Amino acid sequence: MAGLKTTDHYHHGDLRNALLQAAERLLQERGVGGFSLRDVARAVGVSHAAPYRHFRDKGTLLRALTGRGFERLRAALADAVAGQRGPEQSLIAATRVYLQTTVQDPGMTRLMFGGVIPAQGDDDITLRLSSVREVLVGIIKAGLAVGAYRDREPRELALVAWSSMHGLAMLIDSATLDVEPDDTEQLDALARSVAQIVLYGISRS
Amino acid sequence: MAGLKTTDHYHHGDLRNALLQAAERLLQERGVGGFSLRDVARAVGVSHAAPYRHFRDKGTLLRALTGRGFERLRAALADAVAGQRGPEQSLIAATRVYLQTTVQDPGMTRLMFGGVIPAQGDDDITLRLSSVREVLVGIIKAGLAVGAYRDREPRELALVAWSSMHGLAMLIDSATLDVEPDDTEQLDALARSVAQIVLYGISRS
DNA sequence: ACCTGAACACCGTTCAAGT
DNA sequence: ACCTGAACACCGTTCAAGT
Numbered sequence A, B: 001m002a003g004l005k006t007t008d009h010y011h012h013g014d015l016r017n018a019l020l021q022a023a024e025r026l027l028q029e030r031g032v033g034g035f036s037l038r039d040v041a042r043a044v045g046v047s048h049a050a051p052y053r054h055f056r057d058k059g060t061l062l063r064a065l066t067g068r069g070f071e072r073l074r075a076a077l078a079d080a081v082a083g084q085r086g087p088e089q090s091l092i093a094a095t096r097v098y099l100q101t102t103v104q105d106p107g108m109t110r111l112m113f114g115g116v117i118p119a120q121g122d123d124d125i126t127l128r129l130s131s132v133r134e135v136l137v138g139i140i141k142a143g144l145a146v147g148a149y150r151d152r153e154p155r156e157l158a159l160v161a162w163s164s165m166h167g168l169a170m171l172i173d174s175a176t177l178d179v180e181p182d183d184t185e186q187l188d189a190l191a192r193s194v195a196q197i198v199l200y201g202i203s204r205s
Numbered sequence C, D: 001a002c003c004t005g006a007a008c009a010c011c012g013t014t015c016a017a018g019t
Helices: A014-030 A037-044 A058-082 A087-104 A107-114 A126-145 A155-171 A184-200 B014-030 B037-044 B058-082 B087-104 B106-113 B124-145 B152-172 B184-201
Strands: none
Touching: A014 A058, A014 A107, A037 A058, A058 A087, A058 A107, A058 A126, A058 B124, A087 A107, A087 A126, A087 A155, A087 B106, A107 A155, A107 B184, A126 A155, A126 B087, A126 B184, A155 B152, A155 B184, A184 B152, A184 B184, B014 B037, B014 B058, B014 B106, B058 B087, B058 B106, B058 B124, B087 B106, B087 B124, B087 B152, B087 B184, B124 B152, B152 B184
């Protein structure tokens, strides 16, 4: 009981991580609306003023959380694409994973894409966000390399693919579309439907 | 000065509308995060308890506002489609208007699609929302009627079209995409790009 | 019938003070 | 160096009381 002074005083920055971890859980449970810094402090067992030693304000903590979210999305997309054969399968897989990741944790998703956080110059966030974009651009470039896609700017094609999967995700996430977040089969079907139209369009011929 | 007791006491429900109007302005100015019921009351010159005579709580007032937003979107879409010739032009026009309407007022858009409002049974909102969907389904049905589109469920095709325009709008609205909301030319170019891919796909041939 | 003022339980943030 | 407790200016919501 004597040698370890670790668990109850959070020296050297343990508190920072403990706060982030608790914050992430609270965000999942209560959503961004019901999220308070004081709750986070309480959850960690520290005074409500303590977080200010590690984060300038609530927004700064939320930004740190958002960074994690984008990194997770990037990794999930990269993984999904890695195991695929052709450009068609890559796009379908990416759409499916984008949907899953984004629907699984609505609180985080709203933090990432809800405009909750005051956009602030060249953060860590802008970097991680552009990493997400680059995965999508990468899919398109691979397809272009084998002559699968129309000869246009990769970024333009990627933007359209991104918009489509993102829009579907947001419509589900905002409960605009009546889809059960846990119904993986339905999610996959929707993903495939969207990806295939992005590939071949809705027009006959 | 005697006959008219109108302006300073808000009898018979004037206050309700005055509150909604002020709320809409404050939402535009300060965004959904900086929006408070007390501010609304202040703006109208009434005590902070007065709104409770007309709305059960903050959420109820916001829901009423959201209803207006969906109705405006529906009307804008219907107008845009009305003046168009073929199915292609209709879809492009709809995408353009969806983008404009939604980017013009980010506060309202986040209220409508940000999951801010606790979804609540069969509202007025669900009705107005499905009216928006029906305009989009209408475009698709018209295209199907002249044999322009693939033979699939109209609602499935409409969902993809909706996802695409919605996703583009959300990416812009959340500042994920670096687009000036006032740059109408760029917005229109993006809308056309997305609509055309939805029509013909990104695949060569 | 409609509005007010005080009150309650919450926030985010700051700052002197403690170890 | 790191955390606490009191304090301040805000919320949303309720409720007795006023007209």
